[in-house]
Amino acid sequence: MSDPTTDPSFSSFLEVEEKSPFPIQNLPYGIFSPPDSSTPRVGVAIGEHVLDLALLNAEGAFDHSVVADKRPFAQSSLNTFMSLGKPVWSTVRERVHTLLRADTPELRDDSGLREKVLHDRDTVTIHLPVEVGDYTDFYSSEHHARNVGTMFRGPENALKPNWKHLPVGYHGRASSVILSGDNVRRPCGQTRPDDDEPPVYGPTQLLDFELEVGFFTGPGNTREEPIPIENTADHIFGFCLVNDWSARDIQGWEYVPLGPFLGKSFATTISPWIVPTAALDPFRVPGPEQEPEPLDYLRDDGDWAFDVNLEVDLQTEGMDTAHTVCRSNFKHMYWTVRQQLAHHTVNGCNTKPGDLMASGTISGPTEDSYGSMLELSWRGENPVELPSGETRAFLEDGDRVILKGHAQGDGYRVGFGTAEGTVRPAIC
Ligand code: CA
Numbered sequence: 001m002s003d004p005t006t007d008p009s010f011s012s013f014l015e016v017e018e019k020s021p022f023p024i025q026n027l028p029y030g031i032f033s034p035p036d037s038s039t040p041r042v043g044v045a046i047g048e049h050v051l052d053l054a055l056l057n058a059e060g061a062f063d064h065s066v067v068a069d070k071r072p073f074a075q076s077s078l079n080t081f082m083s084l085g086k087p088v089w090s091t092v093r094e095r096v097h098t099l100l101r102a103d104t105p106e107l108r109d110d111s112g113l114r115e116k117v118l119h120d121r122d123t124v125t126i127h128l129p130v131e132v133g134d135y136t137d138f139y140s141s142e143h144h145a146r147n148v149g150t151m152f153r154g155p156e157n158a159l160k161p162n163w164k165h166l167p168v169g170y171h172g173r174a175s176s177v178i179l180s181g182d183n184v185r186r187p188c189g190q191t192r193p194d195d196d197e198p199p200v201y202g203p204t205q206l207l208d209f210e211l212e213v214g215f216f217t218g219p220g221n222t223r224e225e226p227i228p229i230e231n232t233a234d235h236i237f238g239f240c241l242v243n244d245w246s247a248r249d250i251q252g253w254e255y256v257p258l259g260p261f262l263g264k265s266f267a268t269t270i271s272p273w274i275v276p277t278a279a280l281d282p283f284r285v286p287g288p289e290q291e292p293e294p295l296d297y298l299r300d301d302g303d304w305a306f307d308v309n310l311e312v313d314l315q316t317e318g319m320d321t322a323h324t325v326c327r328s329n330f331k332h333m334y335w336t337v338r339q340q341l342a343h344h345t346v347n348g349c350n351t352k353p354g355d356l357m358a359s360g361t362i363s364g365p366t367e368d369s370y371g372s373m374l375e376l377s378w379r380g381e382n383p384v385e386l387p388s389g390e391t392r393a394f395l396e397d398g399d400r401v402i403l404k405g406h407a408q409g410d411g412y413r414v415g416f417g418t419a420e421g422t423v424r425p426a427i428c
Helices: 053-058 063-070 079-083 086-100 111-117 142-153 229-235 249-256 277-281 337-345
Strands: 030-033 041-048 050-053 118-120 125-127 136-137 169-171 177-179 188-191 199-203 211-217 237-243 268-270 309-315 321-327 356-358 399-407 411-423
Touching: 030 337, 041 053, 041 321, 050 053, 050 086, 050 111, 053 086, 053 111, 063 086, 079 086, 111 118, 125 411, 169 249, 169 337, 177 356, 188 229, 188 249, 237 337, 237 399, 237 411, 268 411, 277 399, 337 356
Parallel strands: 136 356, 177 268
Antiparallel strands: 030 041, 030 125, 041 050, 050 118, 136 169, 188 199, 211 237, 211 356, 237 268, 309 321, 309 399, 399 411
């Protein structure tokens, strides 16, 4: 049965431009406070507006008993809503879709209600949408893993023996997941720039971005009860853009033998609007062929890669506008999000509403699709040339990095908005 909420033939009574990231087929969730209140609540982005779900619920717009009882929208994070599960997410999404449709008079013709529950998006304050309990970062783009492996170990040993058998990942730091627009302080730390000299302390010289897409889990599993791969999609609430900022020199010195630590944990930027998994359904495509065939618990049916165009724009202090340095696509992931979640829980590890799982840097096959400065400048050997005449091997103070993403439909796009941040000078 086709899902009316992604049907391209429906439009909203609110005007939505063709290139808007937020048409009625998207309906992403976020946390905002309206101009006349400091109380954060759940909203849905539609065109240039935000729909206030907390007020709508208070007005009795949702007759679902769970939604009425648990008040998931009068919250300062999406976690409660995420905990309620897919049947409730679907019911809410269908109801919001109906309310915003051009052929539904209920909200369209009620100017008093419209006045209350619809805000201009540029007048509201946007907050971090999720109280992130745990953050896991995978390493699931083969192009990225091969590029980095080639740089440090040569093309023969680019992929470690485990890479094609399991989605490699590590436990990141949830406390430093920040909202798009928050600045990023260049981190200080210990590095060893000269192998023949002792390590030194100071600002990272090799600051980088990583172009990633993340998903949030909910309701999640209890401990000791893995999520079978066929059920994983019931626990994937939605997606956002992720910039997993990285200090390559700190990382390079510290990571043996336990993996990334302070080179990663200083900041991770996410986009504010969480795109529901249902909104990306029409953009599911086959992923890369997996050879060798994964073990049974990782064997997946159906198309679970997503055709989402991604780009990274860079603007230095000397530039008037940002310049695109990378064009990639979420479909380049070798391991699917379902395989990631099945693998994450197969040992009995529990996941909770609001856990963030990031893809790992999403690089494509071509040199202009590499998702980090490390790859774009090939370890600094070929600095990226910018229209201002400047070059960049890694990020410098004042550089603004903007991640963008959208899935292109026929006459509309399901967009992610942006995840951006500007590098501030170190204080060491
Ligand atoms: Ca990463």
